[in-house]
Amino acid sequence: MRSVAPVNQTRAVELDSVTKHYSHGVTALDDVTIGFAAGTFTAVMGPSGSGKSTMLQCAAGLDRPSSGRVIVDGRDLARLGERKLTLLRRDRIGFVFQSFNLLPSLTAEQNVALPLRLAGRRPDRDLVRQSLEAVGLGGRAGHRPTELSGGQQQRIAIARALVTRPAVLFADEPTGALDANTSRDVLRLLRTLVDRQAQTIVMVTHDPVAASYADRVVFLADGRVYGELHDPTAELVSTRMLQLEASC
Numbered sequence: 001m002r003s004v005a006p007v008n009q010t011r012a013v014e015l016d017s018v019t020k021h022y023s024h025g026v027t028a029l030d031d032v033t034i035g036f037a038a039g040t041f042t043a044v045m046g047p048s049g050s051g052k053s054t055m056l057q058c059a060a061g062l063d064r065p066s067s068g069r070v071i072v073d074g075r076d077l078a079r080l081g082e083r084k085l086t087l088l089r090r091d092r093i094g095f096v097f098q099s100f101n102l103l104p105s106l107t108a109e110q111n112v113a114l115p116l117r118l119a120g121r122r123p124d125r126d127l128v129r130q131s132l133e134a135v136g137l138g139g140r141a142g143h144r145p146t147e148l149s150g151g152q153q154q155r156i157a158i159a160r161a162l163v164t165r166p167a168v169l170f171a172d173e174p175t176g177a178l179d180a181n182t183s184r185d186v187l188r189l190l191r192t193l194v195d196r197q198a199q200t201i202v203m204v205t206h207d208p209v210a211a212s213y214a215d216r217v218v219f220l221a222d223g224r225v226y227g228e229l230h231d232p233t234a235e236l237v238s239t240r241m242l243q244l245e246a247s248c
Ligand SMILES: Nc1ncnc2c1ncn2[C@@H]1O[C@H](COP(=O)(O)OP(=O)(O)OP(=O)(O)O)[C@@H](O)[C@H]1O
Pocket: 022, 023, 026, 027, 028, 046, 047, 048, 049, 050, 051, 052, 053, 054, 055
């Protein structure tokens, strides 16, 4: 059963009137105001070029908005200098991508420990093992990425993103490179992390089935928020996407 959102839920991430201009007069985000409550799973959908990745990059502090505010874990990113922003990204924000980005020469355990090493911390073996167990791969600690399936590699990437216990996990098309069965395993894992550990997850996807694992789907078009769905089904998400594409 899904977690029930408590009243007065705190927001792990907030975007307040965020606009992002790129060169050649492109406005990728146009005055976007949206919040992501702690302990919830949100999918972000929209036609190609609607600003989904840009929104994730701005929310994760990987890119700076042209105007507006981004608040993560109670901190206004615009007020942080580069060093403090790097620390916040490293300690409080997790990111997984379509490509797993694991280091091929390292074992699963060493890949998961990497964020701790990069932070100059001696990796706590128990913590690394717990992260591997949380993604169901406690028995694969000594395996290298080439010895793991695509779904297992993505689960290692998720364990690596979670080892610092981030306030939010951003996922950009995390199942984009996986087949339907493997995708389902990864999506179930994300759902379990929300339900059992109250992890906050924001996931960009093109797939209505993937979006149906979320508590809420936010639709973007032309850099703007065009509504949302709560407790989505894949059918409802597909219908909304068709309506959105027809109106663009
Ligand atoms: N670095 C950049 N420089 C210039 N324009 C960019 C840059 N990055 C993105 N854009 C433009 O910003 C708009 C939004 O792009 P974005 O990648 O956020 O969309 P998206 O919804 O994630 O697309 P897709 O589903 O195709 O991945 C697009 O028009 C894109 O061409």
